Amino acid sequence: MMVQYLELKAKAQDCLLFYRMGDFFELFFDDAKNAAEALDIALTSRGAHNGDPIPMCGVPVHSAEGYLARLIKAGFRVAIAEQTETPEQAKERGGSKALVTRDIVRYVTAGTLTEESLLDARSNNMIVALAFTADGMALAAADISTGYFELLEIESVDAAAQLARLGVKEVIMADGTDYDDKLAHILPHALQHVQVTHRPAAHFSSKAGEAAIKEYYGITTLDSFGGIGRSALAAAGGLLAYLAHVGQGKMPYLKAPYLFDDSAYMAIDQATRESLEIISTQDGQRKGSLLAEIDQSVTGAGARLLAQDLSLPLCQMEVINLRLELVNWFYDSGILRENIRAALKQIPDMARAMGRVVSGRASPRDLGQLRDGIGKSIMLKEQFGALDVRPKLLDQILPAFDGHGALYDILSRALIESPPTDSSNGGYIAAGYDAALDELRNISTNARRAIAALEQKYKEATGVTSLKIKHNAVLGYFVEVPAKHGDVLMQADSGFAHRQTMAGAVRFNSPELHEEAMQIISAGTHSIAAEAAHLEDLIAQILTRRDAIIALADALARIDVAQSHASKAALSNWTQPILRDDIYLDIIGGRHPVVEASLKGSKEQFVANDCGLFPEKRLWLVSGPNMGGKSTFLRQNALIILLAQAGAFVPAKSAEIGIVDRLFSRVGASDNLARGRSTFMVEMVETAAILTQATSKSFVILDEVGRGTSTYDGLAIAWAVVEAIHDMNQCRCLFATHYHELSRLSDRLGAMSLHHVRAKEWKGDLILLHELAEGPADRSYGIAVASLAGLPAPVVGRAKNVLDQLEEGRVATGGIAAGLGELPLFSAALDAAEAKVDRLREKLSDLDIDALSPREALDLLYELKQQAEQG
Numbered sequence: 001m002m003v004q005y006l007e008l009k010a011k012a013q014d015c016l017l018f019y020r021m022g023d024f025f026e027l028f029f030d031d032a033k034n035a036a037e038a039l040d041i042a043l044t045s046r047g048a049h050n051g052d053p054i055p056m057c058g059v060p061v062h063s064a065e066g067y068l069a070r071l072i073k074a075g076f077r078v079a080i081a082e083q084t085e086t087p088e089q090a091k092e093r094g095g096s097k098a099l100v101t102r103d104i105v106r107y108v109t110a111g112t113l114t115e116e117s118l119l120d121a122r123s124n125n126m127i128v129a130l131a132f133t134a135d136g137m138a139l140a141a142a143d144i145s146t147g148y149f150e151l152l153e154i155e156s157v158d159a160a161a162q163l164a165r166l167g168v169k170e171v172i173m174a175d176g177t178d179y180d181d182k183l184a185h186i187l188p189h190a191l192q193h194v195q196v197t198h199r200p201a202a203h204f205s206s207k208a209g210e211a212a213i214k215e216y217y218g219i220t221t222l223d224s225f226g227g228i229g230r231s232a233l234a235a236a237g238g239l240l241a242y243l244a245h246v247g248q249g250k251m252p253y254l255k256a257p258y259l260f261d262d263s264a265y266m267a268i269d270q271a272t273r274e275s276l277e278i279i280s281t282q283d284g285q286r287k288g289s290l291l292a293e294i295d296q297s298v299t300g301a302g303a304r305l306l307a308q309d310l311s312l313p314l315c316q317m318e319v320i321n322l323r324l325e326l327v328n329w330f331y332d333s334g335i336l337r338e339n340i341r342a343a344l345k346q347i348p349d350m351a352r353a354m355g356r357v358v359s360g361r362a363s364p365r366d367l368g369q370l371r372d373g374i375g376k377s378i379m380l381k382e383q384f385g386a387l388d389v390r391p392k393l394l395d396q397i398l399p400a401f402d403g404h405g406a407l408y409d410i411l412s413r414a415l416i417e418s419p420p421t422d423s424s425n426g427g428y429i430a431a432g433y434d435a436a437l438d439e440l441r442n443i444s445t446n447a448r449r450a451i452a453a454l455e456q457k458y459k460e461a462t463g464v465t466s467l468k469i470k471h472n473a474v475l476g477y478f479v480e481v482p483a484k485h486g487d488v489l490m491q492a493d494s495g496f497a498h499r500q501t502m503a504g505a506v507r508f509n510s511p512e513l514h515e516e517a518m519q520i521i522s523a524g525t526h527s528i529a530a531e532a533a534h535l536e537d538l539i540a541q542i543l544t545r546r547d548a549i550i551a552l553a554d555a556l557a558r559i560d561v562a563q564s565h566a567s568k569a570a571l572s573n574w575t576q577p578i579l580r581d582d583i584y585l586d587i588i589g590g591r592h593p594v595v596e597a598s599l600k601g602s603k604e605q606f607v608a609n610d611c612g613l614f615p616e617k618r619l620w621l622v623s624g625p626n627m628g629g630k631s632t633f634l635r636q637n638a639l640i641i642l643l644a645q646a647g648a649f650v651p652a653k654s655a656e657i658g659i660v661d662r663l664f665s666r667v668g669a670s671d672n673l674a675r676g677r678s679t680f681m682v683e684m685v686e687t688a689a690i691l692t693q694a695t696s697k698s699f700v701i702l703d704e705v706g707r708g709t710s711t712y713d714g715l716a717i718a719w720a721v722v723e724a725i726h727d728m729n730q731c732r733c734l735f736a737t738h739y740h741e742l743s744r745l746s747d748r749l750g751a752m753s754l755h756h757v758r759a760k761e762w763k764g765d766l767i768l769l770h771e772l773a774e775g776p777a778d779r780s781y782g783i784a785v786a787s788l789a790g791l792p793a794p795v796v797g798r799a800k801n802v803l804d805q806l807e808e809g810r811v812a813t814g815g816i817a818a819g820l821g822e823l824p825l826f827s828a829a830l831d832a833a834e835a836k837v838d839r840l841r842e843k844l845s846d847l848d849i850d851a852l853s854p855r856e857a858l859d860l861l862y863e864l865k866q867q868a869e870q871g
């Protein structure tokens with residue numbers, strides 16, 4: 001057995017090997033130690049290997065899923081080795097000592113789960129293959145529990161953003177992948193909570209990818225999928241080869257690959273996703289995120305689509321408006337909304353049930369779920385069909401509801417009402433579906449009745465009223481009497497044969513009992529086989545309609561998301577945004593959804609604020625006291641834009657939004673040490689990304705950029721960044737700062753305006769009004785906030801003294817920004833820098849090198865160097 005075990009373990013490599021022995025999965029050696037620790041179960045030992053006891057632990061097969069879930073969560077991968085023949089077959093093959101053959105039938109990894117109990121119903125479970133080819137970088141992403149499959153060619157700098165968008169659970173890359181400098185910087189962080197698996201490099205080639213796609217879809221040309229680039233093919237190759245490996249040949253369901261088109265969506269990089277806490281908070285929790293706050297969906301599939309929509313806001317007005325029209329339709333009718341919610345709640349997760357059917361892991365329960373889902377959908381379709389006015393998007397998706405009637409009828413006739421998850425005991429095929437099966441069941445029932453009648457007969461015949469007919473797994477059916485009556489049945493002519501003597505009872509068999517028991521056994525075996533054949537047949541019928549069923553599941557998810565937005569809007573008084581195609585932003589009475597919700601129940605009221613950005617006034621400098629609400633204001637505007645472009649209503653009185661192509665959010669050095677870079681370095685890397693990527697259609701929020709370094713350096717950087725955003729990027733931007741000196745920029749930057757959050761001091765106390773007003777802040781109130789926070793009175797007093805001194809100094813010298821008035825404009829400074837370089841270049845290009853003597857050439861070199869040094 002150990003030889004067989006070690007062979008399988010060698011195959012399983014770094015996965016834990018679950019080795020099936022009877023009713024248990026056993027683990028040995030280091031696997032046992034690791035699993036016992038992770039699962040907190042007993043570590044024992046068994047036999048010896050090279051003289052040492054073999055560490056061992058085990059989990060019962062019937063509860064293995066729960067243990068698997070914990071191991072996967074702890075970062076392990078597991079190989080499942082099953083018995084591939086029965087003990088009887090083994091005996092037949094090799095005599096009584098023959099070892100049952102075993103093989104790895106499947107690998108369980110974070111990105112390849114399909115079991116309901118291992119998955120989070122409300123999130124996607126993405127696996128991504130990354131390919132690096134001479135043509136560039138690409139990724140292939142899939143959620144095999146629902147069939148989602150996407151291919152995307154990317155710039156390597158965008159890799160982290162895409163991984164963050166997808167929320168991957170597992171990444172696969174070629175062995176020895178050597179990513180370039182930039183990637184080495186970004187990827188390790190993006191992959192921090194992700195299982196990374198390396199696979200043979202040969203799988204990640206465009207040739208292998210093309211072949212794998214053709215084989216999977218049974219096609220001879222890729223034309224119908226549009227032009228898939230070479231690097232995307234390579235990524236697909238890596239992914240499909242891995243899925244085949246994990247399922248040991250059983251492939252999961254994948255829709256036709258979606259060639260992801262970057263330009264259709266708002267670009268949001270990883271830092272912005274984290275900072276806006278869209279899908280999860282910065283510490284990884286769903287609670288407290290935008291998603292958690294707005295989620296009113298009632299199905300798992302709806303929740304997953306909602307998360308996907310928020311991760312991928314749209315850029316095309318027509319598509320956004322289609323979604324908004326559907327939301328508005330639900331918003332307008334509370335009764336319709338409630339009806340739809342009630343109907344959707346009863347619809348099981350068809351996409352995930354389908355995922356298990358295709359992966360060959362379906363249980364009768366999954367078939368029951370598909371039946372119920374289809375049945376309820378047919379009713380829903382009738383409800384929609386009866387309405388006079390329907391939004392366009394609904395009409396577009398309603399055809400997905402058609403054509404399922406025949407399958408529904410078959411499943412309804414074939415299955416009992418609540419089929420079990422375990423098919424091994426049968427009992428899930430409904431009575432009346434198969435006359436032969438009914439007959440087999442009749443035989444069993446009659447035999448059981450006959451056995452009950454036998455008990456009565458034997459009682460009377462023997463005179464032992466305490467006689468009973470019982471059943472257990474070892475003996476089957478037997479007659480049992482208390483020990484003191486044993487002699488009666490022991491008599492040679494009693495008709496009973498002795499089987500077992502217990503402490504207080506004696507057990508017997510009889511020919512009649514044996515006959516009836518045999519009837520039950522044979523009818524039982526036959527009916528289980530008949531049910532299994534029906535199950536297989538039903539699965540085959542479902543598979544012929546798999547694309548149609550998945551399309552139906554997708555349509556239901558879209559409806560759930562729309563009703564979710566409408567419900568949220570009705571609950572929290574949100575409004576339909578108006579989209580436009582120019583540089584514009586006019587939000588009246590905007591609120592921050594999460595901060596507003598967090599104030600509920602306290603005596604504080606959320607103060608709504610307006611925000612208006614137009615080509616001629618597109619940059620707001622926002623100052624004001626700490627805790628005044630600057631960050632909240634910045635983020636609420638970014639979130640409102642994001643929600644609108646995802647097709648949702650927004651927390652505002654009204655919102656008119658010129659479509660944004662890229663959204664950026666940066667917060668000055670916070671204490672995010674997780675990345676292993678200094679906080680100020682992170683801040684600058686991220687700010688640099690904005691300055692190089694933001695276009696005039698972008699929206700940027702910058703929160704106290706520059707605060708992570710010394711006052712002079714910080715002010716200088718903030719100053720230059722504001723100028724660059726204003727002059728070069730020309731995007732819509734909100735810039736929050738404590739550097740009052742920056743307000744002097746408004747004299748020179750025409751499209752910039754000054755704003756502050758209001759506060760006042762009353763009877764020595766600071767009152768934060770959280771209200772935006774025009775103009776610069778009059779003071780910073782930093783010491784007042786410190787005192788509010790409970791800084792000891794002597795320290796506050798001392799700080800006041802120091803501040804007075806500093807202010808005196810400022811009046812005398814003009815403060816730290818003295819002299820900045822003479823600074824040339826940002827664009828002029830750039831021109832000057834460029835002009836100097838150009839004079840050198842001119843001189844070089846005018847040179848006729850062949851006409852120079854060596855001596856002249858050397859002199860010239862000295863001259864050029866001197867000029868360059870002088871700038």
Ligand SMILES: Nc1ncnc2c1ncn2[C@@H]1O[C@H](COP(=O)(O)OP(=O)(O)OP(=O)(O)O)[C@@H](O)[C@H]1O
Nearest residue numbers: 605606607608625626627628629630631632633770
């Ligand atoms: N519009 C608002 N209405 C009511 N309360 C608000 C509002 N905005 C912010 N707050 C409250 O004030 C707190 C601080 O807000 P925020 O972090 O936005 O301030 P800040 O000005 O950015 O502070 P700092 O300068 O210290 O970073 C919030 O957690 C919230 O409780």
